Amino acid sequence: MEVWFQDGNVEAIRRPPIPDEFVAMAIPISTDEDGRGNQVGILLLSIEGTGSVRSALTGTYTIYLKTSRSSFITTMNVNGNGLIIGGGGGIGRACVLAFARYGAAAVVVADVNLDAAVQVCEDSRTHATHPHFKAEPHAVDVTSRSSVDDLTAYATRLLGRIDYCVNAAGLGAETQREVADADPDEFARLLQTNVTGAFLVMKSISAIMKTQDARLNDTNSPARGTTRGSIVVIGSASSFSSGPGLMQYTTSKFGVLGLAKNSALDNAQYGIRVNCICPSWVNTPMVKQAVDNMPGLGEKINSTVPLGRIATPEEVADAVIFMSSPLSSYVTGSGFIMDGGTTLTSHT
Numbered sequence: 001m002e003v004w005f006q007d008g009n010v011e012a013i014r015r016p017p018i019p020d021e022f023v024a025m026a027i028p029i030s031t032d033e034d035g036r037g038n039q040v041g042i043l044l045l046s047i048e049g050t051g052s053v054r055s056a057l058t059g060t061y062t063i064y065l066k067t068s069r070s071s072f073i074t075t076m077n078v079n080g081n082g083l084i085i086g087g088g089g090g091i092g093r094a095c096v097l098a099f100a101r102y103g104a105a106a107v108v109v110a111d112v113n114l115d116a117a118v119q120v121c122e123d124s125r126t127h128a129t130h131p132h133f134k135a136e137p138h139a140v141d142v143t144s145r146s147s148v149d150d151l152t153a154y155a156t157r158l159l160g161r162i163d164y165c166v167n168a169a170g171l172g173a174e175t176q177r178e179v180a181d182a183d184p185d186e187f188a189r190l191l192q193t194n195v196t197g198a199f200l201v202m203k204s205i206s207a208i209m210k211t212q213d214a215r216l217n218d219t220n221s222p223a224r225g226t227t228r229g230s231i232v233v234i235g236s237a238s239s240f241s242s243g244p245g246l247m248q249y250t251t252s253k254f255g256v257l258g259l260a261k262n263s264a265l266d267n268a269q270y271g272i273r274v275n276c277i278c279p280s281w282v283n284t285p286m287v288k289q290a291v292d293n294m295p296g297l298g299e300k301i302n303s304t305v306p307l308g309r310i311a312t313p314e315e316v317a318d319a320v321i322f323m324s325s326p327l328s329s330y331v332t333g334s335g336f337i338m339d340g341g342t343t344l345t346s347h348t
C-alpha cells in the first residue's frame with residue numbers, strides 16, 4: 001500500500017486490488033516514528049462501494065508512509081476548544097473571530113455584557129473554518145469568584161476539554177491624575193477587575209486544566225512535549241513602564257504580568273503554559289473612551305509610537321493565537337511586548 005501525506009492529512013491512497021470505481025477515504029488516527037526515521041501510522045480506511053472487495057479492505061491498517069514527514073508544524077493548529085473571557089468587545093472579540101478563522105472546533109464567549117457575547121458568537125460563525133464549529137455565549141463577572149467558577153464549570157461541561165483560555169476582560173484608566181490627586185475608588189475598581197479578576201480566572205481554569213489529559217503538542221514530534229492547555233492574559237506595555245498620571249492602570253498591569261509569571265511557574269509541571277500579551281495602544285472601544293476623556297491623547301498616540309500608528313485588535317489576536325498554538329510549545333511565562341516600539345527606550 002502506498003500512502004501520501006500532506007500537512008498531516010492523507011491525500012491519496014492506492015492499493016492494487018481497489019478498482020477505480022471504489023472511492024477510498026483514509027483518516028490518520030495516529031502517527032509516530034519507528035526508530036529508523038520512518039513515520040508509522042494507524043490509518044482508518046473506509047472504502048465506498050459494494051461487495052466483497054469492500055468487506056475485504058475496510059478496516060484499520062498499520063501503514064508506513066512513503067515519504068518521511070518533517071517534524072515542522074506548518075499551521076497554527078488551534079483546532080481545539082477555546083474559552084475567551086471579555087470576548088464581547090475589543091481585543092477579546094478579535095480573539096474569538098481569530099480562533100474561528102484559524103480552525104477552532106468550539107468557543108465559549110464570556111463577558112459581563114451578555115448581549116455583546118451573543119453578537120460575537122453570531123459573528124464568529126461567519127468566520128469559522130472548522131466544519132463543526134460551535135460558539136456559545138455566557139455571562140460572567142470576573143470580579144466574582146462564584147461567577148468565574150460557574151463559567152469554567154459550564155465551559156467544561158459543554159466542551160469536555162478547554163485547550164485555550166484567553167482572559168481579555170479589563171478596565172482602562174478613567175482619569176489621568178498625578179498620584180497626589182489619584183482617585184482611590186478608581187484605583188480599587190481597576191485592581192478589582194484587572195488583577196483580582198485575572199487571578200480568579202487563572203485559579204479556576206488552572207484547577208480544571210490540571211485534570212485534563214496530557215496530549216502531544218505535535219503528534220509528529222514527541223520531542224515538543226505534552227500539553228494540558230494554554231492560558232493567555234492581556235497585560236499591557238504598562239506592565240513594563242509607567243505613564244504620567246496613570247498610576248492606577250500601571251499598578252494593575254504590573255500585577256497582571258506578575259500573576260502570569262507566577263502561574264506559569266506553578267503550572268509548568270502540568271504542561272499548562274501561561275503567557276501575557278502586552279500591547280500598547282490598540283484601536284478598541286476602551287481606547288476610544290480614553291481618547292474622549294483625555295484631551296490630546298489621540299495625537300499623543302500617533303506621535304509617540306515609533307511605527308507611527310495604533311495597533312489593530314486583530315494584530316493582538318494573532319499574537320494570542322500564536323501563544324495558544326503548539327508553535328509556541330516552549331514559551332511560558334513571557335510578557336510579550338507588542339507596542340510598535342513604544343517602550344523601546346524605557347526597558348532593556
Ligand SMILES: NC(=O)c1ccc[n+]([C@@H]2O[C@H](COP(=O)([O-])OP(=O)(O)OC[C@H]3O[C@@H](n4cnc5c(N)ncnc54)[C@H](O)[C@@H]3O)[C@@H](O)[C@H]2O)c1
Nearest residue numbers: 086088089090091112141142169170234236281282284286
Ligand atoms: N485597547 C488598548 O489599547 C489596550 C492596550 C493594552 C492592553 N489592553 C488590555 O486589553 C484588555 C482588553 O481591552 P480592550 O481594549 O479590548 O477593552 P474593551 O473595553 O474594548 O473590551 C473589554 C471587554 O471586557 C469586558 N469586561 C469588562 N469588565 C468585565 C468583567 N468584570 N467581567 C467580564 N467581562 C468584563 C467588557 O464588557 C468588554 O467586552 C484589557 O485588559 C486592557 O487593559 C488594552
